[in-house]
Amino acid sequence: MENIIDKMIKKSIEKNTVLIVGLDPNLQNFPKFLTESINNDYKDPKNLEKIENAIFNFNKIVIDATFEHSLGIKPQLAYYEIFGSYGIKALERTIDYAKTKDLFIINDGKRGDIGSTSKVYAEAFLGDTLISGDMVTVNPYLGEDSYNPFIEYANKFNKGLFILVKTSNHSSKDIQDLIIKDKNEPVYIDLAKKLSEISNVNKGEYGYSSIGAVIGATYPKIVKKLRTILKHNAFLVPGYGFQGAKAADLKVCFDKNGNGAFIVSARSIIFSYLEKKYNKNISTLTEKEMTEIIKEKAIFSKDELNLTRFN
Amino acid sequence: MENIIDKMIKKSIEKNTVLIVGLDPNLQNFPKFLTESINNDYKDPKNLEKIENAIFNFNKIVIDATFEHSLGIKPQLAYYEIFGSYGIKALERTIDYAKTKDLFIINDGKRGDIGSTSKVYAEAFLGDTLISGDMVTVNPYLGEDSYNPFIEYANKFNKGLFILVKTSNHSSKDIQDLIIKDKNEPVYIDLAKKLSEISNVNKGEYGYSSIGAVIGATYPKIVKKLRTILKHNAFLVPGYGFQGAKAADLKVCFDKNGNGAFIVSARSIIFSYLEKKYNKNISTLTEKEMTEIIKEKAIFSKDELNLTRFN
Numbered sequence: 001m002e003n004i005i006d007k008m009i010k011k012s013i014e015k016n017t018v019l020i021v022g023l024d025p026n027l028q029n030f031p032k033f034l035t036e037s038i039n040n041d042y043k044d045p046k047n048l049e050k051i052e053n054a055i056f057n058f059n060k061i062v063i064d065a066t067f068e069h070s071l072g073i074k075p076q077l078a079y080y081e082i083f084g085s086y087g088i089k090a091l092e093r094t095i096d097y098a099k100t101k102d103l104f105i106i107n108d109g110k111r112g113d114i115g116s117t118s119k120v121y122a123e124a125f126l127g128d129t130l131i132s133g134d135m136v137t138v139n140p141y142l143g144e145d146s147y148n149p150f151i152e153y154a155n156k157f158n159k160g161l162f163i164l165v166k167t168s169n170h171s172s173k174d175i176q177d178l179i180i181k182d183k184n185e186p187v188y189i190d191l192a193k194k195l196s197e198i199s200n201v202n203k204g205e206y207g208y209s210s211i212g213a214v215i216g217a218t219y220p221k222i223v224k225k226l227r228t229i230l231k232h233n234a235f236l237v238p239g240y241g242f243q244g245a246k247a248a249d250l251k252v253c254f255d256k257n258g259n260g261a262f263i264v265s266a267r268s269i270i271f272s273y274l275e276k277k278y279n280k281n282i283s284t285l286t287e288k289e290m291t292e293i294i295k296e297k298a299i300f301s302k303d304e305l306n307l308t309r310f311n
Numbered sequence: 312m313e314n315i316i317d318k319m320i321k322k323s324i325e326k327n328t329v330l331i332v333g334l335d336p337n338l339q340n341f342p343k344f345l346t347e348s349i350n351n352d353y354k355d356p357k358n359l360e361k362i363e364n365a366i367f368n369f370n371k372i373v374i375d376a377t378f379e380h381s382l383g384i385k386p387q388l389a390y391y392e393i394f395g396s397y398g399i400k401a402l403e404r405t406i407d408y409a410k411t412k413d414l415f416i417i418n419d420g421k422r423g424d425i426g427s428t429s430k431v432y433a434e435a436f437l438g439d440t441l442i443s444g445d446m447v448t449v450n451p452y453l454g455e456d457s458y459n460p461f462i463e464y465a466n467k468f469n470k471g472l473f474i475l476v477k478t479s480n481h482s483s484k485d486i487q488d489l490i491i492k493d494k495n496e497p498v499y500i501d502l503a504k505k506l507s508e509i510s511n512v513n514k515g516e517y518g519y520s521s522i523g524a525v526i527g528a529t530y531p532k533i534v535k536k537l538r539t540i541l542k543h544n545a546f547l548v549p550g551y552g553f554q555g556a557k558a559a560d561l562k563v564c565f566d567k568n569g570n571g572a573f574i575v576s577a578r579s580i581i582f583s584y585l586e587k588k589y590n591k592n593i594s595t596l597t598e599k600e601m602t603e604i605i606k607e608k609a610i611f612s613k614d615e616l617n618l619t620r621f622n
Contacts, residue, residue, distance in 0.1 A: 026431075041439075042440045042441070043439060043440065043441055048441070076424075078422070078424060078428045078431035078432045079428075079431055081399075081431075081435045081442070082431055082432075082434055082435035082440055083440070084399055084400075084402075084403055084440060084441030084442045085399040085400040085441070086396070086441075088392075088395055089395075089396040091395075092395055092396060110424055110450070110453075111389070112421060113387075113389060113421055114478065114479065115480060117387055117389045117390075118389075120387075120389035120390055120392075120393055121389045121392070121393075123393055124389060124392045124393035127353070127393075128352075128353055128354060129353045129354065129394070129395060130353070130354055130359075130395035130396070130397075131395045139421070139450050139452050140452065141450050141452040141486055141487070142478050142480055142482065142483055142485075142486075143480065143481075143483055143484060143485030143487070144482045144485055145481060145482040145483075146482070164452060167425065167452075167453050168425065169425040169426060169453055169454070169456045169457075170454075170456060171453065171457070172453055172454055172456075173454060174453075174455055174505075175451060175452055175453075175454055175498060175502070176452070176453075176454070178489070178501070179492040180489045180490065180491070180492065181489075181490040181491065181495065182490065184492065187486060187498070190489070191486070194485075
């Protein structure tokens with residue numbers, strides 16, 4: 001049966017891209033034309049309605065500029081949650097709009113809780129709800145109770161999840177890199193082995209399970225090692241661009257056919273117009289300029305990633 | 312300076328209770344009079360509006376029945392998020408209402424991400440926003456990058472956080488109990504020692520930092536050990552009641568004055584009317600009956616906890 005990763009890989013072949021655009025709508029970086037009458041009062045309904053519209057309009061511009069060159073979007077939920085019900089409304093509208101452009105939706109919430117609660121999160125993000133997408137990121141600190149309900153809902157709705165294994169940030173070492181006594185290997189390897197084991201069911205046509213892994217691109221040696229353990233798990237890879245990982249570092253994420261990994265770029269695409277070389281000012285930037293720069297950066301990123309994965 | 316834990320302890324002395332009521336509004340357990348015209352379509356705005364009202368009305372009944380006997384509420388965010396913007400609206404209304412009853416609000420989201428994103432979550436839950444409360448639960452799997460922004464915002468707004476150290480569920484052992492090679496102790500002890508170290512700043516009048524810890528009541532021996540390490544960290548303790556921990560097990564959570572821990576009870580209070588001994592049916596249960604049973608259970612829990620902590 002065609003699972004969610006098959007669908008994503010087929011689409012990535014059709015569109016020739018593995019780029020996922022991270023939608024982290026930080027208002028501070030928005031061009032003035034979107035935020036003109038907005039203030040810092042995050043409790044005032046009138047202001048929050050304007051913020052909801054600004055976020056949706058920002059995301060719409062980004063989606064319009066990038067959808068031909070990207071495979072999906074990854075909304076970072078914190079940036080929506082901060083505006084309460086208004087932010088979540090902007091998320092719902094963004095998800096609806098992205099669906100009209102045939103994009104995959106990966107909700108980046110890093111949720112995870114005791115079993116009965118994880119089940120509710122799983123339904124929220126993988127079931128029939130307003131905020132449901134195709135995939136969701138899951139935090140494994142509470143153990144298998146916390147991710148099993150997501151696997152159950154992924155199977156039920158033919159969707160999937162990406163479990164955090166080794167994250168892109170500096171302090172990911174604090175817990176993830178601790179060496180386990182009896183096994184003489186770090187926590188992230190132990191977790192990877194466990195995930196590899198449970199991923200033998202529901203493998204799709206390309207050999208990948210609907211249980212994926214979040215693997216930060218900022219540690220290429222670790223990525224290489226994890227690729228050999230997580231043979232049947234697609235990677236969701238943050239860290240490319242703004243966080244410092246270069247496209248060349250990403251070669252190790254892919255299988256021999258250049259599949260099996262989806263690469264996220266957020267700030268370096270959606271706020272590309274802030275780069276000095278463009279010499280633009282957010283107070284005067286127009287929608288047309290914004291669109292052109294973002295599109296250019298998306299094409300550049302797509303091409304750079306293709307060069308890496310097919311070389 | 313009086314920090315958030317001082318405020319909570321003072322109020323707990325004044326009201327003679329350390330009970331936190333967990334608000335996990337699972338519609339399936341609601342009495343019929345609240346859900347009469349609601350169906351299972353979680354995408355239909357009209358239905359979702361009814362769900363928003365049902366959740367708020369349910370929470371209002373629970374708050375009215377318990378506020379004199381409890382210190383605060385702990386909304387479990389999954390149960391709101393599943394209904395998208397409508398669920399979050401119900402959360403906002405619940406938080407507003409709980410404030411009128413002078414209750415502390417602990418948002419149980421178990422959030423945590425790379426630094427730049429955690430900062431946004433921290434502002435969402437501890438800053439000036441619609442969903443902001445007094446405390447928030449934080450998942451440490453991404454290391455100190457993930458909780459430092461919460462500490463920063465807690466300091467800025469005189470609020471606090473509870474970091475997951477040892478959770479109440481069975482599979483908490485999967486990662487939290489792994490024995491670290493060089494230290495010969497489990498991950499949760501290593502984390503506890505680290506948290507203890509960073510909690511030496513901002514200690515309040517009662518000796519507690521605004522950085523608390525989530526410690527599941529289901530492992531009394533571990534709680535006892537953690538109490539000796541986390542000398543200056545208040546505990547948020549889930550697992551009492553429905554999850555199986557008895558009040559007597561909780562003695563070890565408290566300091567010699569019976570302070571330093573806040574005990575959560577969710578299902579066993581808010582859905583107490585489902586207990587067989589009451590012989591009630593949710594199709595016919597009245598608001599008055601519901602209120603009386605919940606109130607009785609809150610009083611029982613408060614008294615049981617007081618007996619434990621002062622004996």
